[in-house]
Amino acid sequence: MSEELSAESLAQPTREMTVSDEVMIQMIDVHKWYGQFHVLKDINLTVNKGERIVICGPSGSGKSTLIRCLNRLEEHQKGQIVVEGTELTNDLKHIEQIRREVGMVFQHFNLFPHLSVLENLALAPIWVRKLPRAEAEDIAMQYLERVKIPEQAKKYPGQLSGGQQQRVAIARSLCMSPKIMLFDEPTSALDPEMIKEVLDVMIELAQEGMTMICVTHEMGFAKTVANRVIFMDGGEIIEQNEPHEFFENAQHERTKLFLSQILAH
Amino acid sequence: MSEQIAHYSPGTHPDMPAPASIVGLRGWLQQNLLSSPLNIGLTIISLYLVYIIVPPILSWGFIDADWRGETREDCDRVGACWVYIRIWFKQLMYGRYPVTELWRINTAYIVLILAFIPLFIPGFRYKHWIGVFLLFVYPVFAFVMFHGDTAGLEIVETPLWGGLFLTLVIAVTGIVASLPIGIVLALGRRSNMPVVRALCVAFIELWRGVPLITVLFMSSVMFPLFMPEGMHFDKLIRALVGVMLFSAAYMAEVVRGGLQAIPKGQFEAAQAVGLSYWKLMGLIILPQALKIVIPGIVNTFIGLFKDTTLVLIIGLFDFLGMAQAVATNPDWLGFYVEGYVFVACGFWIFCFSMSRYSQHLERKLHTGH
Numbered sequence: 001m002s003e004e005l006s007a008e009s010l011a012q013p014t015r016e017m018t019v020s021d022e023v024m025i026q027m028i029d030v031h032k033w034y035g036q037f038h039v040l041k042d043i044n045l046t047v048n049k050g051e052r053i054v055i056c057g058p059s060g061s062g063k064s065t066l067i068r069c070l071n072r073l074e075e076h077q078k079g080q081i082v083v084e085g086t087e088l089t090n091d092l093k094h095i096e097q098i099r100r101e102v103g104m105v106f107q108h109f110n111l112f113p114h115l116s117v118l119e120n121l122a123l124a125p126i127w128v129r130k131l132p133r134a135e136a137e138d139i140a141m142q143y144l145e146r147v148k149i150p151e152q153a154k155k156y157p158g159q160l161s162g163g164q165q166q167r168v169a170i171a172r173s174l175c176m177s178p179k180i181m182l183f184d185e186p187t188s189a190l191d192p193e194m195i196k197e198v199l200d201v202m203i204e205l206a207q208e209g210m211t212m213i214c215v216t217h218e219m220g221f222a223k224t225v226a227n228r229v230i231f232m233d234g235g236e237i238i239e240q241n242e243p244h245e246f247f248e249n250a251q252h253e254r255t256k257l258f259l260s261q262i263l264a265h
Numbered sequence: 266m267s268e269q270i271a272h273y274s275p276g277t278h279p280d281m282p283a284p285a286s287i288v289g290l291r292g293w294l295q296q297n298l299l300s301s302p303l304n305i306g307l308t309i310i311s312l313y314l315v316y317i318i319v320p321p322i323l324s325w326g327f328i329d330a331d332w333r334g335e336t337r338e339d340c341d342r343v344g345a346c347w348v349y350i351r352i353w354f355k356q357l358m359y360g361r362y363p364v365t366e367l368w369r370i371n372t373a374y375i376v377l378i379l380a381f382i383p384l385f386i387p388g389f390r391y392k393h394w395i396g397v398f399l400l401f402v403y404p405v406f407a408f409v410m411f412h413g414d415t416a417g418l419e420i421v422e423t424p425l426w427g428g429l430f431l432t433l434v435i436a437v438t439g440i441v442a443s444l445p446i447g448i449v450l451a452l453g454r455r456s457n458m459p460v461v462r463a464l465c466v467a468f469i470e471l472w473r474g475v476p477l478i479t480v481l482f483m484s485s486v487m488f489p490l491f492m493p494e495g496m497h498f499d500k501l502i503r504a505l506v507g508v509m510l511f512s513a514a515y516m517a518e519v520v521r522g523g524l525q526a527i528p529k530g531q532f533e534a535a536q537a538v539g540l541s542y543w544k545l546m547g548l549i550i551l552p553q554a555l556k557i558v559i560p561g562i563v564n565t566f567i568g569l570f571k572d573t574t575l576v577l578i579i580g581l582f583d584f585l586g587m588a589q590a591v592a593t594n595p596d597w598l599g600f601y602v603e604g605y606v607f608v609a610c611g612f613w614i615f616c617f618s619m620s621r622y623s624q625h626l627e628r629k630l631h632t633g634h
Contacts, residue, residue, distance in 0.1 A: 073533050092541075099539040110534035114552050114632055124538035127548060156632040169534075176538060 019227060022049040024180055024211050025070060030079035032065060039065050040076065041235040047180075052212045054222040054243075057232035058258060063215045066232070067182045070213070071102045084179060100128060103173030107185040109165040111157035117144070117168050118153040121175045129176065136175075143171040147201050163194025167201055174205075181205065183214040217262060223247065231255045326606075337597055349600040350607050353591045357607070360427015360582055366419060369410045370430055377403065400441070423501040427582040429611060434501075435573040435583065439508040440566050446509070447516025448555075452546060454521055465517070472514035477572050480507040485579035504576050512569045519561040523554030556630045563623035567616045584608055 025047040032040035039062045047053060055063045068074040069081060072088055072095045081088045083098045112120050121140035125131045131139070144150045147167035149160075157165055166186055173181060183202065187195045199221050206212055206225040216222070222229050222243055229246040231238045231254075239252050250256045273279070286292055298308045329344030340346035350357070359367055380399055383389045411434070414420035426434065453465030472480070484503040492498070527550055535545040555562070577586035588604035591597070 071537055073536060096539055096541060099537060102537075104534075104537040106530060106534060106537075108528075108530055110528075110530035112531065112534070112549055112553075114556065114630070123548065124540065127544050128539040158632060172538065 019051050020049045023047070024049050024051075024084060025213075026080075026082045027069075028080040028082075030069065030076050030081060032062075032069065032074065032076045032078075039235050040069070043079070043237060045230075045237065047211060047213065049179075049211055050209045051228065052206045052210075052226050053214070053228045053230060054226040055213065055215045055230045055232060056217060056219075056222070056258070056262075057238075061232040062235040063232045064184050067104075067184060067213055067215055070180075070182060071099050071104055073104075100176060101178055102180045102182060103176060103178035104182045105166070105169050105173055105184065105186045107188050109157070109162075109169045109189075111165055111169055111172070113157050115156075116153070117149075117155055117157065117160070120157065120168060121172050124172070124176050139175055140171070143174045144168075146174070146204075147171045148197075161194060162190045163197045166190065166194075166198045170198070170201055170205075180211045180213070183212065183216065185215050185217075187216065187218055219247070219263065231258065233258070337600075340600075345603050345606070346600050347603065349597055349603050353594075353597070353604075356428060356591055357584065357587050357604075358428045359430045360587055361425045362421060362427065362430065363419075363425070366413075366421055369413070369418065369421075373407045373410045376406070404438075404441075423499050426501065428587040429584040431501075431576075431581060432570075432573050432584040435505060435508055435576060436570045438505050439512050439569050439573070442509040443512035443516045443565070443569070444562070446513035448520050448551065450513060450517035451520035451524060454517065455524060469514045469517050472511050473518070477508070477511055477575055478578060480511050481575060481579050483507070500579065501581065504579060504581060508569070508573065508576075512565060515565050515568075516562065519558050519565055520554065522561060523556075523558035524550065526557050527554050556627075559623050559627050559630075563619055566619055570616060570619070571612060584611060 023046055025045070027043050027045040030040055030043040031038070041062075043066060045066075055066065057063050065074055069076050069088075070083060076088075084101050086094050086098055088094060088098060111117075112123070115123065118137060118140050121143060122133065122136040125136035125139055126133055129136075141150060141153065144153055147170055149164055149167055152160060152164060152168070157168065160168065170186075186202070187198050190198060195218070199218060202212070202214070202221070203225055212225075214221070214226075226243050228240055229243050230240040231246070231250075231252075233254050239246075239250065239255055241249075241251075246255075247259065250259055286295055299305050325344045327344075329342050331340040331342050331344065331346050331348050333339065334348045335352070337346070337349070339348055355364065355367070359370060362370065377399075380395055380403065383395055384392060409415055409418070411426070412421060412423070450465050450469055453461050454469065456462050456465070481504055484507040485500055488498075488503055531549055531553065532545065535549040540548065573583055574585040576583055577589070582590055585608050588608045589601070592601040592604050
């Protein structure tokens with residue numbers, strides 16, 4: 001991908017990013033099908049609190065589907081997914097409980113275009129957390145300041161640049177004080193000039209100890225903040241390792257081929 | 266005049282005024298009426314058409330028309346006889362509603378108009394209370410005023426209701442009720458629950474598949490046959506329910522079109538922040554979907570407004586029906602054209618107002634850039 005955006009140009013981690021032993025997410029023998037098409041095959045994955053995981057792989061490899069299973073935007077047909085001690089089943093109560101704790105950022109931002117930026121952020125705190133409007137708006141402003149666009153609060157999403165929209169989307173998720181953040185190719189729809197502003201926000205988040213799973217092709221980002229990189233192909237986890245080993249010393253031919261192609265240009 | 270060509274170093278070029286050929290009156294004429302030989306020809310033909318069509322209409326409707334007088338003998342000129350409309354104005358407006366009780370209808374009209382005024386004031390803070398009043402309080406108030414029999418008001422049976430008043434009662438009831446019912450049906454049709462979906466599809470397809478005339482006829486002729494002995498529903502109420510359900514089926518499909526147009530990402534983002542189904546629909550999806558289909562909704566409203574004229578076939582005398590009834594008065598034979606023109610203008614004013622209001626709404630709700 002954009003190699004000009006090297007690890008050095010991104011904000012450096014300033015303090016020790018610790019990983020605890022507390023298990024946040026556990027996927028055991030998870031399978032998923034779209035009709036006859038077997039998209040996820042025997043996925044086993046444990047994510048501890050504070051871990052920052054980057055998932056990469058060719059398109060159609062099931063990486064987005066995998067993280068979308070974690071907040072039940074997709075349903076798995078076999079196996080077990082436990083998020084924060086709650087198992088994902090058809091029980092709507094469990095699903096809604098997990099969604100309150102898991103934030104998600106999408107490739108195409110998916111901001112609510114009919115609401116102002118502030119309303120986008122305050123909506124879930126008001127309607128899901130049942131906070132009073134004033135308090136929800138305080139929280140919203142606080143997070144807008146953290147993503148460095150408080151001055152855009154009254155604007156509508158359509159008036160913002162892609163990078164600003166994605167930062168609003170991140171802030172929108174953070175307003176629910178999630179314990180886990182999922183990023184589904186958050187920079188893939190952005191102009192090159194705007195990728196850095198979004199990655200900087202994500203790096204800051206990682207430094208604060210947020211548990212993160214990112215589907216991304218930003219290898220600079222993976223090297224800087226990830227403590228584990230997962231490579232997927234054909235619905236399977238092919239290999240996973242800590243970033244240095246992963247990039248320097250890939251074990252599988254398929255991984256080597258993928259890395260050589262994505263780092264080649 | 267020789268053109269002066271100035272050169273600037275890169276990055277310093279100032280904004281220049283636009284040439285006269287694209288701005289101002291001359292620019293407008295040149296661009297819209299005289300831009301090519303073909304358009305010049307079309308402009309001339311159009312002017313000629315205006316010349317042969319408009320003056321006769323003006324002279325029939327205004328210049329040669331009769332405005333004063335009390336009887337048909339006063340209408341001796343070649344133009345329209347507006348005396349006829351003036352004499353029968355009360356009937357056209359209110360049907361056979363007792364003249365001494367007309368103040369009740371007028372009061373209800375005035376209350377309605379007063380309640381609407383604040384909705385047009387930008388920044389008025391209690392709009393939702395007005396909405397609650399219009400949706401829940403006003404219908405009860407209007408029914409008491411129109412029908413009476415309580416609060417010391419003399420009863421006025423529905424067969425006496427008529428004219429533009431009856432048209433408005435049917436149209437407004439149909440419009441106000443069809444939107445919420447239509448929304449529920451549209452959501453039901455997209456539901457994951459097979460039984461709910463099947464019921465909604467069946468309802469929509471059944472009502473949409475039959476002509477309104479059939480619905481009205483069934484409601485007035487067939488329906489009473491199935492009712493138990495002694496059970497009686499007012500004919501107007503039966504017609505109202507028929508019109509309501511009929512337009513709800515149309516509305517459902519319009520709303521479904523809007524739901525279809527909302528990107529999947531909106532549903533996913535709303536789910537991901539933890540909104541339940543009804544909150545997701547009410548806060549995120551429906552506001553966007555309804556905004557998209559405002560033209561379709563208003564189209565259905567206008568269609569419904571004009572379709573109310575069909576109630577004549579079950580013996581209800583609406584605006585148009587009253588005009589036809591009046592035209593058969595032996596003292597005033599031969600003025601049906603004036604009656605139809607008057608009714609057409611009345612319908613046009615209401616339909617055009619709805620259209621303008623919808624455009625105003627579209628502009629107001631526009632947040633994309």
